[in-house]
Amino acid sequence: MTPDSLHDRVVVLPYHADPLQQLARDLIRHHREQLPDLTGVTLLVDDPQVSGPLRRQLLDAATEQGFGGLVGLDIRPLRDWVQSFVPDTVRVCSAVSAELLLVEALRPYQHLFNQASPWLLASELLELFQALTLGEIGLPADCDSFIDRLQNAYGVRDSLRQTLGREATIVHTLWHAWHEQLRAQGLTDADSAHLLALRHSLEHLDTQHQLWLAIARPPAPAEQQWLQSLLQREQLHLYLQGQIATAPTGYPDQHLQPLAQRLALPATPPPTTAYVRLLESVFDQNDPPLRESARQLAEAAPESPARERLAVLLADNAEHEARAIDLQVRQWLLAGKTRIAIITENRRLARRVRALLERAGIQLADAAGWALSTTSAAAALERWLECLEEDFAHLPLLDLLKSPFVFADADAEQHRLATWRLEQDLIRHENIARNLNRYRAHAHDRRKRLANQADITPLLDLFDRLEAAAAPLLALRRGRHPAARWIAALQQSLQRLEMDRALEQDAAGSRLVQLLEKLAGGVDAGAFELAWGEFRTWLGRHLERTHFRPRPTQQRVRLLGLAQSQLQQFDALILAGAEQESLPGHPAISPFFNQQVRHELGLPQRETHYAERFYHIRRLLEAAPAVLVTARAEQDGEPVVISHWLEHLLTLHQQAWPDQSLLATPLAAQANAAEAFQVAHEPAVPLPSPSVQPVPVLEAGLLPPGFSPSDYQQLLDCPYQYYAARALQLKPPEEIREALSSADYGERVHRCLQALHTPVAGLPEPFDAPFEPANRAAAIARLEAISEAVFADVLADNFEHQAWLARWRAFIPGYLDWQIARRQGGWRVSQTELRCEGQLGAVAIRGRLDRIDRADEGQAILDYKTGRSLPKPAEVRSGEAIQLPFYALLQQQQAPEQPVLEVAYLHFDKADKPLKLNCSLTADELQPLGEAVGERLQTLVNQIEAGQGLPAWGDADTCNYCDMALLCRKPVWQT
Ligand code: SF4
Structure with missing residues (x-):
């Protein structure tokens, strides 16, 4: 075969041509005699994205020849097809x-x-x-x-x-x-097998078989040789697109240069149109100085050839860019364009554009899709593996049980009920945070304790099924096991969770099932042993790398990466995110060898990356009659550098045609206007009225019956908080506490002190000797023993709770010193943890007093505080902090014959300082203060009953710890 006839079989199309259409027409014409049966013809394309448009072009071309369909034509990627020539004796490593x-x-x-x-x-x-x-x-x-x-x-x-x-x-x-x-x-590794298959195909390919190949990447050296051999045997038609130059002047021309040299392809003719000359100047690294280029371009074409064809939108920021793209796509659709492409390497921008277009009912065919790990199917799998790792901790377990993928075949109502019982009864009320056996034990206990006749069988069944599902994987948790065994155990585990069938019903789920099958099939060749952590990493990496592409119902707008756009033409396209970081972007940096060594060894270099990227960019600028290039000026407040080639294009164009801007200024302005964000089908929903400070009026019958000191304090601090929390009884679900909170710690300290002075069931006896110096050591020992008993259960749950016990134990000697001194002052502990009820006019009051001390002259009320802060003495004396005078009012009603001589806090704040009473109120102060506090409560209740509103007026301290903040929306109305 002569070089000329070899070149007859190589078609190099210019950038503006449609290679798929050309190939389809040539193929159909070439095989016209055998239509519609194209058995013995194979069409090779690298990217599956191309197969769909190519099939349509083939059908159109066949229709032109009078055939409504084609049979026997094989369309496949080169690598897939050639694999069939791998000798049977070779086992290829997946x-x-x-x-x-x-x-x-x-x-x-x-x-x-x-x-x-x-x-x-x-x-x-x-x-x-x-x-x-x-x-x-x-x-x-x-x-x-x-x-x-x-x-x-x-x-x-x-x-x-x-x-x-x-x-x-x-x-x-x-x-x-x-x-x-x-x-x-x-x-044999897959690449060596590929090279072997190429050689074998030359020996075993039927001499009548015809191959048609469209390729947009530089083939490996062995592939080049293979192409050359097939061309010489007249068994191949090769389609390329681009500019073949004897001496490439820019990155785009370098992309196919190795293949062109190998096949000794002649240079393609220089550009003929002004638009192509403009683009060539942009990418030509040997171009004359910019001013000179601009002058030559303007001389050749007084009117800008880019007008009506190419526009550039420089957006203020990422959101502006996304909105402009959304708007442009909608305008093009309204203008009747049906093949629109958004081509970007910026996935963040792609996600935002997708959201905006979907808002307008436009579905994108997204070629990249998203990582399988981000789908709800993979999330359910992840939660299951977390359950196994964290001993069925409540958070992953509840997420798993509420997922539609588990126990999908079970009675849905029964499953919901069992999950609800687990959450409400065992996790929230019993505060059990993990472990199937503990959940089980507490389900039995609770039933016994509450004499509850509720059937716990569904709950116990649920635990049994979870245990059975976990068994295959838990059996492997220790040691290393073959990867195939891990996957088999995971599949069995999912089967027992009834997840396998539910996953099959879901688009992303079925992709997940396929991935597991692929992993199972891919590892059977060897016994690669993995520990649990390695198995998790391995599986996680595959979930990250496997992409899920939902099948769109419309194909009018496609979202593609640069390489995915190869060989395709569109009615209109947007090259989006033309910033230096994305277009061309930076090549992945290999930790091995610098560029010079890579060059010496013949490995791909940084230049290879740029040649490929610029080839696609250059091609896309001619791949549609309407092209919009977008870039943004900033991202998250940081300035962004636009692509150098775009900057060069803008400057060159500006110098050549100063009064004809490339900038899409009207589109940029429209995208900033509020109307651009509206879509025609959006219902006209009136805007909600602006939020104002809430001042609700309590309906009759909703006022809670009676006040504790904390109710009263809440009403003073923020009436709205009282309204929401006490009257409406709204409260956020309690958090499951795996660690002891400071409130739990306080409660346990109260119990320790209660048991030291008065009997408490289940705890050591109180200390019954007098509190005096001679008995100090014995009293300390007793309080230590009581404390051990009080903290015993939480220490069993979590060893870290030792820190709370140690914190309390540091106070014990100081407390006994203070108690001995208190006794020497004539005070005896009389009652502890006393629940009291009383009446202020028509208002019922109640409270729990930590401790009542008595002396000959009267009584004292002490309140233990274990937190960091106390009310300020001034707030107590002014009646703003009402707890102490409120207690005095209550106790005075319980024992009117004994005057209350003192009310105070005993604050366990710093163990290295002597304990003392704080905010102490004496009998003289208590009299007027108690009356004022009591009268104010009655007045407030009267006002509420008369319909006075309860405003949200919490100060910063109150709002900081407020559970009702989301309800009152203070930040919204305060501004
Ligand atoms: S956030 Fe502040 S104003 Fe709002 S209810 Fe809570 S305490 Fe009151």
Whole structure:
């Protein structure tokens, strides 16, 4: 075959052409005689995104030839197709096994890569090994020769050889270890198998078989050779798109240069239109100075060739950019365009645009989709694995049980009831936070204790089923096990949870099931052993890397990445997010070898990345009759650098045609206008009226019967809080406390002191000897013993609670010193934890008094405080903090014959300081203060009953700890 006839079979299309349409028409015409049966013809395209549009083009072309359909035509990616030529004797290592195998191979060499994660290292190495294999770059058998080669490439002196040796040793050792592992397993890596298959296909391909290939990536050297052979055998038609230059002047031309050189393709003719000349100038690195280029362009075309064809939107920020894209797409749809593409590498922008368009009822066909790990199906799986890791902790367990994916076949009502009982009875009321056996035991206990006849069988059944589902995985939690066994155990576990069938019914769920099947099928070639943590990392990585693409009902608007847009043409397109960080973006930095060494070794370099990116960008600028390029000026308050090529385009255009701007100024203004955000079908919902400070009036009958001191204090601090919390009885669900809170600690201290002075069932006897210096040690010992008993249950639950007990024990000696002194002052403990009720006119009052002391002249009321803060004495004396005078009022009604001589707090604040009474009120102060506090309460109750509103007026301290803040919405009305 002559070079000319070889070139007859290679079609290089300019950027503005539609390669899929051209290929489809040529193929149909070429095989016209055998239509509609195209058996023996294979069409190879790399990206599955291209297959759909290509099929449509083929059908159109067949219809033009009078055929309504085609049969026998095989459309596949090159790599898939060629795989069928791998000899039967070769066992190919799957991608799943390759990663595991390399992690396994890395284990003995942990010392070479310090603390680096073997998973990350494996993924970097697999990329490197793939490039080495496909580039047919062999590493010498001995490491020294490899170091020599690198030393030459780096151009370093002998003194730096040792430093260099480390990098070379890692790569060399791991490369050989990896191949050793493959040999031991009788496997061939997928890339070597690919090269072998290419060679075999040349020997075994039916000589009548015809291949048609459209390719937009530079093929590996072995693939180039394969293409050349098939072209020479007249079994291949090859379609390329771009500019072939003898000496490329910019990145876009470099992309296909290696293949063009290999096939000795002639240079394509220089650009003929003014628009193409403008674009070529933008990407031409050898172009004359900008002013000169601009002058030449303007001379050749007085009118800007980009007008009506290319526009640039420079957005104020990311939201403005997204809104402009949303608006432009809607305008194009209204104008009747049906093939619209949004091409971006910025996933954050893509997500926002998707949300805006979906708001307007426009579905995007998103080629990237999203990571499987972000779907609700994967979240349910994750929660299940957390249940196993955290001993069925309440949070993952409740999330799991409320997910629609578990026990999907069970009686839904019964399952809901059992879950509700678990949450309300055991978790919230019994405060059981984890462990199936504890849940079970407390379900029985509770039933006995409350003489509750409720049937707990569904609850117990639920625990049994969870236990049975957990068994296959829990059996593997210790030690290392083959990856295949882990997956089998996980699948069995999901089956017992009845999750497998529910997942199948869900689009993302079925993708998850497929992933598990792929993992199960991919690891059977070897016995790669993983511990639990490694299994979790491995599974997590696959959930991250596997993408889920919901099937859209409409295909009019497509969301694509740069590479996914290859070979396609559109009615209109938006090249979005043209910032330097995304277009072209930065190549992933490999930890191995610098650019010079990569060049010497023949590995892909940074330039390869830029050539590919700029090739796609350049092509897209001609891939539609209407192109909008967008970029934003800032992100999260930080300035953003727009792409240099875009900046160059704008400057060049401005200099060439100063009075014809490329900027889409009207669109930018529209996108900033409020109307741009409205969509036509949106119902006209009136805006809610502005929030104001709430002042509700309490309906008759809702006033709670009686007041405790905290009710009264709440009413004073914020009447609205009282209204919501006490009258309406709204309260947030109590948090499950796995750790003791300061309130729990306070309660236990109260019990310790109560038991020291008065009998408490289930605790050691009170100290019955007099509190005097001679008995100090014995009294301390008794209080220590009581404290041990009071804290015993929480210590059993959580050893960290020792800290709370230790905190309390530090106060014990000081308390007894204070108690001895108090006794010497004539005071005896009379009652503890006394519940009292009383009456203030028509208002009922109640309270629990921590301690009543008596002396010959009268009584004293003490309130223990264990928190950090106390009311200020001035607030107590002014009646703003009402607790102490309120207690005096109550107790005076219980024992009117004994005057209340003193009311005070005993504050356990700092164990290293002597204890003393705080905010002490004497009999003289109590008399008027108690009366005032009592009268004010009666007045307030009268006013509420008369319909006076209860305003939200909490101060900063009250609002900081308010559970009703979400209800009163203070930040909204306060501004
Ligand atoms: S947030 Fe403040 S104003 Fe609102 S109810 Fe709570 S305490 Fe009152």
